[in-house]
Amino acid sequence: MTQALKEALVRYTDARGGADGAYATAVDGLYLMRASGEALPTARVYRPALCVVVQGAKQVLLGEAAFDYTEGQALVVSVELPVLGKVTRASAQRPFLGLNLDLDVGILREVMAQLDPPPRPGPGRLGLFVGGLGEALADCVLRLLRLLDTPEAVPVLYPGLMREIGYWLLAGPHAGEVCKIALASGPTQRIAEAIRLLREDIARPVRIGQLAAAANMSPSSFHQHFKTLTSMTPLQYQKQLRLLEARRLMLAGQANAAAAAYRVGYESASQFSREYARMFGAPPRRDVACARAPAMPA
Template identity: 50%
Template sequence: MTGPAAPPLADASLLAATIARFAPVDGLRATPIAGLKLFRGSTPTEPTHCVYEPSLAVIAQGAKRVELADEVYEYRAGQALLTSLDLPVISRISQASPERPYLGLALTLDSRTIMQLAVEADLPPVREAAPRGLLVGGIDDALMDALARLVRLLDQPAAMALLAPLVQKEITLRLLIGPDGARLRQLAAAGSRGHQVARAVAWLKQNFAQTLRIDDLATRLHMSPSSFRLHFRSVTGMAPLQYQKQLRLQEARWLMLNSHLDAASAAARVGYESASQFSREYSRVFGAPPARDIAQLRKRAVGPGTSTEAAAHVA
C-alpha cells in the first residue's frame, strides 16, 4: 500500500540553500531553536529503523522513503511528511549525491500549542474518525516562506529567542488551517478517538517493557477492547502488540549498539522473558541475529553517515 503523495507546490530552492549553509557536512544538526533539526546527506542511505516524533519533516532537496507497517510513503523536494504521534518506521534517503545532497529539516510539533491555536482561530470541531498518524503532502508558498524564515533566524542570535517561537506558532497555525489541519486537531483534541490513541501511544512509549494487557489499557482510555484495537490500528497502521514489539526491539538495538549490552541483557531490559524469542523476532525485523546485526552497524558507522545512524534512535 502506498501513502498519498501530492505534487510539490512551492519552490524549495531558497530553503535548500539556507539549510546547506547551516548544515555543511553530512548528518544531523541540532540547532539552538527548540525542536528544529537540519539534515544533510550526500548519498542514499540504508534503511534505518527509528521512531518519528510528532513533527513536520520537510525536504528541500533530494527524496526520502518511509515505511510504516505495510505502507510506503515517498516524498521529495517541496513536500513534507506530517507525523502526528510517535510512530516506529523504517526510513531512508532515496535520492542524494555529492553534487546535489539531500537537504531537509524536522520541526517538532507541540499538542498544547496545536489546541491553543485551534481555539484562538475558532476552527471547526474535529471529525470522529481517527485518521492515520502519517501523511505526505505538498507545501504552499506561505508555509515554505515561514520555514525559510525560521531557519534564517539561526543567523540572528539576538532576535532568535523572541522571534523563533512566534514563527513556530505561525507554522503550526498554517498547518491547522491547511487541508490536513483536522488531522492534527483530531489527535490533540481531548475526548476524540485520535487523542485516546495518542494517549495509548504515550503510555506504551513510557511502559514498553511491561506486559501489555489490552483490556486494562482500553479501560484506562474509557474504550472497549474492540474499539481500542480498531482505532489504534487506524491511526498507527499496526496492532498494539505489534507497536510494542517495534518499540522493544528498537530500544534493545540501541542499547546493544550504544551501551554495549549483550543480547540477553538487552532482551531482559526491554521486557523479553525468553532470549530465544527475542533473537527470532529481532532477526525477523532487522534481517540478522542481534550479534551479527550490531557488528554490521558498527562496521557501517566508520564510513559516511555515522551521525545520521546515531540520531536514528531519537529521530
C-alpha cells in the first residue's frame, strides 16, 4: 500500500512540474508535498488534520516538544496549533513525499455517534501525536488521492471517504486522543473556542478571564488545560500567532518589519525583532530575504 501511495504522489506532483513545494488539490483541505532535500523549518498554524509521510521523514516542533515521523507514519493534530516543521530526510533520488488532510470535525462527530461503545477520551495530552498509518487507513487515503483523477466525483464520494477515515481513526489504537476532536463539550473543543478568540484579533492583549469564560472554565483550570494541550501559556501561544502573521505579511509584501510589528500588536520594534529572531533564527529583514531567495539545487 505504501508503494501505491508513493506512485500516486509522484504522479500527481510530476503533473505539477515535479517542483518542490506544497500543492493544493481539487479535494478541499488536501495538500500534497514534495521536497528534494532537507530544508529550513517553516512555520504555520496546523488545523485539526491527518499529516502522512509516504517517503522520507519530517519533524514538527511544538514549543519545546519535537515529533519525528517517517514513512508509513502519520501526525494527527487535534486543535489549531502554531508549529515549526521541517523535512529531515530527502534527496533528489528519493524526495520527501507527504500529504496533509484537514479533518472534518462534523463528520468525525457523526461517526463517533454511531460507535457502540464510543471511544473514551484518554488523559490530557498535547494536541498532536504520531502513530502508524495502518493498511485500512492507508487504503482510504489512496482512494482519496485517486479522486484527483475525476474531480467531478469529489462532491459525491468525498463525504463517504472522510467517514471511512474517521472510522479508522476512532477505531484505532489512538482512539482516545482522536475522539477529543469530536467531543463538542470536551476540554479540547472548549480550549479550541478560546483559541478561536485569540486568532480573531491577535493584536488585542490576552485577557485570561475572557478566554476562560469562553471555554467555560475557571482561570486556573483553563490555564492548566491550555498548557497541557498546546505546551504553551495563552500569552506564548498568542506571541507565536503574532510572529507567524507578521512573517506572512512581510513575505506577501504587505508590510515592512515596523508596520508588520504594529499590525500584529507589538508596541516595541526592538522587542518584535528579538522575538522574531528567536523564533525564526534571523531578524525579520534577513529572514524574509532568505525565504524569498531561489532555492539552491539539492
